[in-house]
Amino acid sequence: MVRGYIPDFSQAAYLLLNWHEGHPEKSFWTTTRVKKERGIPIGAYRCRKCGLIELFADSSMAAQ
Ligand SMILES: [Zn+2]
Numbered sequence: 001m002v003r004g005y006i007p008d009f010s011q012a013a014y015l016l017l018n019w020h021e022g023h024p025e026k027s028f029w030t031t032t033r034v035k036k037e038r039g040i041p042i043g044a045y046r047c048r049k050c051g052l053i054e055l056f057a058d059s060s061m062a063a064q
Pocket of ligand 1: 047048049050051
């Protein structure tokens with residue numbers, strides 16, 4: 001497994017979550033410095049019986 005983080009961009013839009021490898025870095029202007037081009041789209045699968053959700057980071061999870 002590889003450590004990463006999921007930054008939340010608070011903008012007036014529906015945005016897909018992305019996973020970023022490594023540790024988040026502080027930024028004076030944007031709170032957290034994130035290089036958007038390095039993010040991997042996250043998809044979520046939900047169990048219909050118990051509601052358990054599993055997340056997967058893969059380029060195939062990008063918006064179509
Ligand atoms: Zn289940």
